[in-house]
Amino acid sequence: MSETTQEPKIRVEHLTKIFGSNSKEALKMLQAGVGKDEILEKTGCGVGVADASFTVAPGEIVVVMGLSGSGKSTLVRCINRLIEPTAGKILIDDQDITGLSMDELRQVRLTKLGMVFQNFALFPHRTVCQNAEYGLEIQGMDPTKRREKAMIALEQVGLKGWEDYYPVNLSGGMQQRVGLARALALDPDILLMDEAFSALDPLIRGDMQDELINLQSKMQKTILFISHDLDEALKIGDRIVLMKDGAIVQIGTAEQILTNPANEYVSRFVENVDITKVLTAESVMIKPKAVVFLSAHGPKSALRFMQKQGLSQIFVHDDKHKVIGYVTADTASEATKRGETELHHIMQTDFVSVPPDTPAADLIPIMANLPHPLPVVGPDGRLMGVIIRGSLLAALAERGRNNDA
C-alpha cells in the first residue's frame, strides 16, 4: 500500500525542532548522538522532534502516532510552520516550506494546507457557516460565493440545516464536523489533522473515523493524521509513523508494525491491540497450491493435483481465471472410476468467498461450518488465496507469541 513509485506530496527530511534559546548548541549535540535528557541538562533545551524523515504520497493517509510528549503535535505544526523547525526540510509538492517568506507561507497555508484541531478550535462568535467560510473570507472571496462553497462543505460532513447555529449549540461530534468542513471548504490538497477525534467519546470517534474513511474514498486528499490511539491509527492509516521521544521508531503499514515490530518499544505499544480486527483475509490466506481449469482439466487430472498436494478440494477456474466452483477429492475419484472426462457434473458451485480486506474477526464465524476452504477473491473475480482454519489460527497464534516475547 505504500506508494513508493509516486512522487510524494509531502516529504519531510531530517526535521528537527529544539525548544529553547540555546538551540544551536543543542542541535550540534543532537547530531553528535547525545541523548535527549543530557541535552536538556547541559543546554536547557528540549528536543521536540529529532531528525524525522518520512514521505506522504498523494491520496494517502499517514498517521503519526505516539504517546503524549513524543513530539507528534510539534511535528505536524512544523509542517505548516505554526512552529518554526530548527533544522531540516519540509517539501510540499517539491517546494521547500522552511525557506518561504511569511507572505509566501500564508499563500501555501491558504491554498494547500487545511488543518483540523484537537479541541475543534471553532470561533465561538461565528455561526457554523461563518466558521466554515473563514478560510475563504481570508482569501477575500465575495460573500455569496464563499457561503455557497461553505454550504457544500457542510453538506459533505452532514451538517446541512445547522449553518446558522453557533458552535456552542452543537455536540462535540458535530463541532468537529464543522472543523472538518472549515478545512474542506478551502479544498486544500493536504489535510493536517491534529488529534482530530481524540476529544470525542468512543462511539462518536468510531463514527467520525468511518466518515473520514468514507469521505477520503471520494476526495482523495493527502492526510497527515496525528493520534495517540493505536486502534485509530490502524483503522484509518494507510501507513503509520510511530514516534517516541521526538524520533521516528518505525514507519510501515498497520500489518507491518503489528507483525514485525521494529523494537521492544513498538511491540510493547502494540501488544494490547485486538489482532483479529487488524489482520485481514489477505494477510492470513495462503497461496492456492493448485487450481484446475474447467475447459482444460477433467476429474482425473483434478484428482492427481489433489493427491500430489495433499488437498481434499480444489477450486475450478473458467477461462478468464474466475473462480466458479470447487471439486472434492471424493467426487473426483468416483467420476474418474465412472470414466467421465468433464468437471461440469461434479463441480460444486455454491461456495462462500470473501474479499481480501475482510477483517480476521469476521472470518472466524464464516469459517465455522464451511465444508470447503475459504477462497479469497479479488475484485476481478480471481482467486488470490485460500484460508484454511489451520492457517488462520496459526497467524493469530504467531502474533500472540510475539506479544509474549
Added chain:
Amino acid sequence: MPKIPIGATIEAIIDFLVTNFSFLTIAFTRVMEIVIRAIENGLLFLPPWLFILAAAGLTFWLTRKRGIGLFTLLGLALIWNMGLWVPTVSTITLVLIATLTALSIGIPIGILAALHSGVNRVVQPVLDVMQTMPAFVYLIPAIPFFGLGKVAAIFATVIFSMPPAIRLTCLGIKQVPRELVECADAFGSTKWQKLFKLQLPLATPTIMAGVNQTVMLGLSMVVIAAMIGARGLGGEVWRAIQRLQMGSGFEAGLGIVIVAIILDRVLQHFGTKKN
C-alpha cells in the same frame, strides 16, 4: 547621607517642559475650552425635560431593560429638581471627553501590549505607577501646562482612568485560546485579519469591562478635579465642603451617584451581552 534628589529632578523636568512646550499646551487648552463649551451649550440647548426623556429612551433602547430606562427618567428628574442640572451636564461632558480620550489611547496600547511582549514589559510598570500614585498628584503638573480649569481636569482624568482600559484590553486579547489563534494562523490570516476577525471580537466583553472601569474612574476623578477648577457636580461638592453645607453636599453627591449608576448599567449591559 545626602537626600537623593527625586523630587528636584522631577521638578526640573516639569520646569523644562513647561518653559519650552507650555505655549503649545496653552494654545491647545484655549481650543479645547471652546470645544468643551460648545458641547456643554449644545447639551444645555435642549430643555431639561426633553433631554431627560431622550436619555431615558436611549438607555431603554440600548439595554432593552425597562428598569434602567425608568431609573434614568426618575434619577435625572430628581437632579433637575435639586437644581443641579447645569453642573450635571458639565460633569457628563467632562467624563465623556476624558473617557473617550482615555479609551482611544488606552485600547490601542492594550492591543500592542498583548501582541508584543516588549511593549508589555514597558507598559506594565508604568501602569502600576499610574494606578497607585495618589490621584491628586496628577493635578499639580496639569496646572502649569493647561492652567486652572476644565482642560487640566480632563488631562488628569485621562491619566487616572486609562490603566483599566489598557490592562483589560491586554488581558482580553491574551485570553483568546491559543488553539484559536493557531487556527487563524493555520488558515493563513494576516495579523490584521487575526486581530479584527478573532482577537478583538473575543476580547470584547473583557474590553467592555475595562471601558466600564475607565468611565467610573473618570467620574470619580472629575469630582477630585474640581479642586483645580473643573466645576460641575464635583465643584458643588467642593463648595459644600468649604462652607460646611451638609445638605447641598449630599445632594451633589447623590447627583454623582445617579449619573454613575446610569453609565454603569448601560456599559455593563454591553460587557455581558456578547457572551
